[in-house]
Amino acid sequence: MQSVDFLLARRNVCQKQTDNSKYPRQRIQLRHRTMTMRNGPVQRRLSLAAPLLVIVIGLLVLALGIAQRTIWQPPADITAEVDVSSVSAGQNAPLAVIESKALNQRPGPVKVNVQGSGSLQVVQGRSDDVDAWVGQTPHLKVASASDNFSSLNASFVGGAGATANPAGSDLWTNEQRGSGSLDYEWNAPGSGDWSLLVASDGKASAAQKISLTVPNDTSTPWAVPLIVFGSVLILLGLLYLIFGRGKGKKDGGSGRRAASAAAVVLLAALALSQAPAQRAEADDSATPSAPGSSESSSASASASAEPDSLAASVVTDGQFTRILDSVVKTVANGDAAKDANLLPSRIADPALQLRTGNYKIRSVVADYQANEPIADKLLTRIVSTNRAWPRSLVAVTQGPANVVPQLLTLVQATPRDNYKLTATARLLPGQSLPEVNTNGAAIVAADKKGTGQKTPAEALAALGDRLTNPDGAAKDSFAASQGFKYLDEVAKFQADTVAGSPQATIVFKHDPQPKSIVAFETADGGTLVFGTFTFTQDGTPKGEGDKLSVGDNAAAFTSGKDTLKGYVLTFDEQAVFYIPKAGPSAPMTMLAAERGLTTAAFK
Template identity: 35%
Template sequence: MRFVLAIVAFVVAAVMIVAGIAQRTVFAPPSQLTATANVSGDARYVVIAGSALNAHTGQQTLSVTGAEDPAAQVVAIGRTDDVTAWLGTEKYVAVGYDSTTGSLTTRMVTPKADSGSTSTPSPGATAGATEGTSSSAAGPNPTGSDLWLEEYDGQDAQVTRMNIPDGVSVLVASDGTKPAPSTITVTWPVDSSTPWAFPLIIGGLVLLVIGIALYLWGLYTHRRSRGPRRKSGPKMPKLPKAPKYKPTSEVETTPRGRRSTRRARVIAPAVLVGALTLSGAGATFADETPTPTPTPTPTSTTTAVPKPANQLPPAVTVPQLERIIKRISVSAANADAKADPNLAKQRFTGAALQLREANYAIRAKKADQPALPAIPSDPIVLSLPQATDSWPRTVVAVIEMPKDAEGKDQAPQALTLVQDSPRDNYMVEYAISLEPKAKVPNLAPASIGAAAVRPDSKLLALPPNQVAAAYGDVLMNGDQSKYASLFSADGDTLRTAVGAEWKAQQKAAVPATASLTFTSAVGPNPDVAMATNDSGALVWVDLQETQQLKVVEAGAEVNAGPTAAALGVASSKTGVETTFGYQLAFYVPPAGSDAKITLLGFAQGMIGAKEIQ
């Protein structure tokens, strides 16, 4: 019997070991799934839908080949709506996924000219070649756009690993003039683990050891059973038979002999077992009580709170903003180093550009004129994107400044960035230094974004489009201004530097042959307002202040000063008019609040000078 068990153990062990090894070798599942689409013709843009990339779970690997110039190819990742808005009326090939065939599909999309964009088609399009989209006019170049969440250029775009969520698409292109890569391959990882392989191999080895042990034990027992046996002696003589006893009918006959004993032995256990069985069954039925059905215990389930249907996405993500700020920092450094207004126009607009252009002109003729604060690339200590899916878009970023050459702390830079259209980059419209005592109110997280506030909103202590004029009146008249009670003077260093008291001192220092007057006006650049969590708003405004130094006595002459001289007017016999630009950032509380409007930061400087005729 032991040999039989050993043979069975050997056979089962062999089957288990072979099955375990086969799962890791011959029957091993594939480690990945691959789908490929070939785009024929001269299509310049290929859009891969997020639904196609999420056809299978796991990290996607995108491979693009077939570009005429691999150095010009680009793979850009962006929100689907942003990608189609950037494409505008450009034709593109939409790539989807057919779950029936397990292959990528292609479809030519021609956006409507009146809408300027179109949604990416569903992945149910017919697979196959697409007709070309070449035309004589060059298309836009997606390289370097601030719109993309991620961007890979040149050889980095050859193989890209990504985790694309729904609502995000991938744009594959070249420089807008050459066709896009013609072969698109998407690879997904597959769970190729074999959880039963290791247990089968280990179990087979254990059975093999047991089989060997059984075989050795059986061999040992068999050899012991084959030892020498002692021979029996002479037979004993038979005893005489005793007379048989014949019982009468009144006496109960008792069976005798070996058979009778064996029968009694068999009957007794059988009766005993039957009795025990009956008694056990009786005990079982007597003790068995119906088990009550357990009452179902209610289990709490966590239901995700759905996002509001009208919840708009933030204009940028934090990594996207960090990349934008680094680009702006490099561009601003190049422009500042060369004092080149044309380079500044690449990333500056509005009041920020106006102040930088004037600073470049002054520094060109006045060596001791300090440069404007540089735009650092990091760290971003505050980011507030606008929650919107349309244009223009606004983003606010506060960047910590490094220590100056003397080791002193510098005020953080607050930038207001504006993107006018999908194909435009973010431009710096306001660049200010925060006040030392500035306290920024609670703001929405960067992952949600803040709503833009209308310039004429009546829900604030003062509408955003009236803040600049009101603060200009405060700078002119100080506490006598009718708006003085609305603004907080605590920590307002600009009011101390150029307020009513300073203006009075400047007027008193003018000789009798001349007169000095100050006027203020709202600048031409648009106001920007972003909502805070307390229903207030952060407001950026452009204020311009004009100083007119006029000659009031015939034959007299006024000196405009070195800064005005650097802008073209050194002196005049009639008068000099200089204009100063103020970029101002305020916190405006909600209407009905006891809080006051607070100046958070500013940037100021002379932006123009001319002779009074």
């Protein structure tokens, strides 16, 4: 019985062992399922953390980009200023010069603000003109601004020069006036260096405070990239949250792959944000050793500097028009009143002598011919590039009252003088001016030959000899052109005067005035010369008791018509002529002339 029970128990144990060996895979799967159920919450938390981290980083990057465009964006303008009293140290500075370097230190327009007590003025001119006008007068010099454009570098320049009011000078291209505070917007009017001159009345302190406001560099090159990259990161995180979780239930590794992809995108964004800086460093280091780049820079500098290396014309179009208008109005006022006292602001000798004499004669001789009016209708002009003083301009004008064009010579004697009309000459019939660079003619000095056959002084002396002695050594020095008729007319006048005064010895002289010479180089290499003669007619009785008489026009100066001792009549005589280019001998050509009685006296 016991053996039977033992055998049954033995069989049951073997059967259980057999059952366990038949289902090992089911047991492993059950064990894995149990572990997966335990680890599921952890994996879900990890799958949420990765996209959320990407979204947070994206928000931070986006915020940085927006901040660069808002709270961190630089101001639109920056201002540099100087307190004049802190620089002048109690010394009076009636003038303040804002130099070209300060005005051009930053690109764009410059807003100039000047503060002071009483009247204020700001004038604009070429830098060399401003410096020449200021001269040795004590002044404040604003040379530049600090590197960050927060203050102006200024200094006081002492001197013993006379003070003066700069208002109305022909040197300025623009003027603006105010009281207490003056705002002036400066834009470079052209190539070359330009400066501003600040003053009150030329005696009082120029200003108390000067400031320059310029556009600031408000560029934010990283704002857009940061905004874009931040937005991309946020989008990637949201996409993963929406689409990545469902897949994660089936594939536990997809969450890790999404997190890895987000990290790659973030690293790429950071790499891109560093790339421009690296490129800039590479460019900076490469610049000195890049021959191609160096040659290009040098060529560019030469090209931009080339116009500045050429001397600028002494006046702009606007200045020329303003000067001519002022001369025309001044002469018109003097002519209308027959008052020479109204002329000196715009007319100088010999033109002043000519009109003064004409007014005097007409005050006595009612039908004496007046000088032709100065017309404002400009036909052409000649503007020199000689920036030394005296400076010269020529205007060719013709109005309804002018039978032929007039050639007007305008001279500025010193920087503080305005241009004045010094000579007028009427173009002779059939003549025309040679071609000249109207906006940059080269001046030929009176004692320099240039490219012509003679110096202007030699040529003027030859013309004087030809006028004084028509049959002398200079007889063939001028061409037989339409202008030659003027020379014949002068010779005929002198011969007729001698023939009509048998009881008198009459001597004519045409003395050249070298200081009056203004000469320009022509396009063909010749020289165009403007000059003045003092033309005298000296009459002396041949015998004792012989009486000489003068006309009504001369009597306006002599207070009588008859003399037993003789007389001297003095004329101003203007001449314009052309000297051919050096080479085979060729005669000069007379182009324009004018003559008028300026005074007369008995011996």
